[in-house]
Amino acid sequence: MIDPGATLAALRERKPLVHSITNYVVMNETANAVLALGALPVMAHAADEVQEMVGLAGALVLNIGTLEESWIDSMLLAGAAANERGVPVVLDPVGAGATTYRTDTAKRILDAVHVAVLRGNAGEVATLVGVEAEVRGVESIDAGGDAAELAREAARTLRLVASVTGVVDHVSDGERTVAVANGHGLLATVTGTGCMSTVLTGCFLAAKEDVLEAATEALVAFGVAGEDAAVGAKGPGSFHVALYDALAALDPATLTGRANVSEE
Numbered sequence: 001m002i003d004p005g006a007t008l009a010a011l012r013e014r015k016p017l018v019h020s021i022t023n024y025v026v027m028n029e030t031a032n033a034v035l036a037l038g039a040l041p042v043m044a045h046a047a048d049e050v051q052e053m054v055g056l057a058g059a060l061v062l063n064i065g066t067l068e069e070s071w072i073d074s075m076l077l078a079g080a081a082a083n084e085r086g087v088p089v090v091l092d093p094v095g096a097g098a099t100t101y102r103t104d105t106a107k108r109i110l111d112a113v114h115v116a117v118l119r120g121n122a123g124e125v126a127t128l129v130g131v132e133a134e135v136r137g138v139e140s141i142d143a144g145g146d147a148a149e150l151a152r153e154a155a156r157t158l159r160l161v162a163s164v165t166g167v168v169d170h171v172s173d174g175e176r177t178v179a180v181a182n183g184h185g186l187l188a189t190v191t192g193t194g195c196m197s198t199v200l201t202g203c204f205l206a207a208k209e210d211v212l213e214a215a216t217e218a219l220v221a222f223g224v225a226g227e228d229a230a231v232g233a234k235g236p237g238s239f240h241v242a243l244y245d246a247l248a249a250l251d252p253a254t255l256t257g258r259a260n261v262s263e264e
Contacts, residue, residue, distance in 0.1 A: 004221050005252040008255055011038055015040055018034050018040065019059070019078070023094065026191070027043050029192040029196060033200060047073055050078040059090065061198060061199050063199075079115075082113075083113060088117070091113075096127045097124055097127030115160050116211050121165055121194060148177050160173075171212060180220055182222075190239060196243075221255060225250060229243040
């Protein structure tokens with residue numbers, strides 16, 4: 001049952017550690033988002049400690065936004081350790097499709113690590129399942145086709161839960177596909193909001209075993225926070241600040257009732 005309020009309440013009670021190997025651009029943003037939601041962040045990428053750190057975590061988030069070879073090695077080490085310990089892994093293939101290096105790295109991680117959730121925009125996900133897409137830098141310009149079908153195809157092909165975010169988000173395990181219409185246009189004006197949705201997915205996975213439902217609930221929570229942050233925001237700057245406040249103010253008692261979700 002999709003019940004983001006109940007999962008958020010459990011998350012805040014447990015305060016799971018979410019281990020991120022992520023990019024320089026969003027480290028501060030994603031750490032603050034995790035804290036505001038009610039979980040605990042750690043940004044550890046040294047190969048000497050990632051395996052030990054994963055053992056303490058409720059979820060592992062891998063984000064390829066600013067790639068470098070030693071970081072890739074650490075991601076693979078951490079991913080293997082997470083799989084051994086039953087710690088769910090979320091992969092954000094930032095910019096896959098923009099360069100061969102990014103695309104190949106995302107595929108390399110998917111081949112070596114059992115990923116629970118692939119969270120990306122339509123262009124990134126389409127690239128990884130062989131669908132024609134245009135990705136410019138780290139932004140999806142055009143992926144063509146139907147987003148719900150793309151999520152289903154990615155889930156079936158890659159054997160994971162695909163979380164494809166956009167104006168309307170689509171989450172699929174290959175059988176069930178859920179659309180999430182919560183959110184606000186200002187989310188697209190602030191750097192790192194996609195990465196925030198990825199790390200919040202890790203938070204919800206650390207609090208709920210059903211992967212599709214946890215991934216869906218994370219997008220609901222982030223979308224509702226975006227809606228609340230937009231109230232009174234004068235533009236991207238004030239919205240950015242208000243977004244952390246809105247995450248912290250999410251009410252488990254009312255969150256589920258605000259979920260704008262439908263199964264397709």
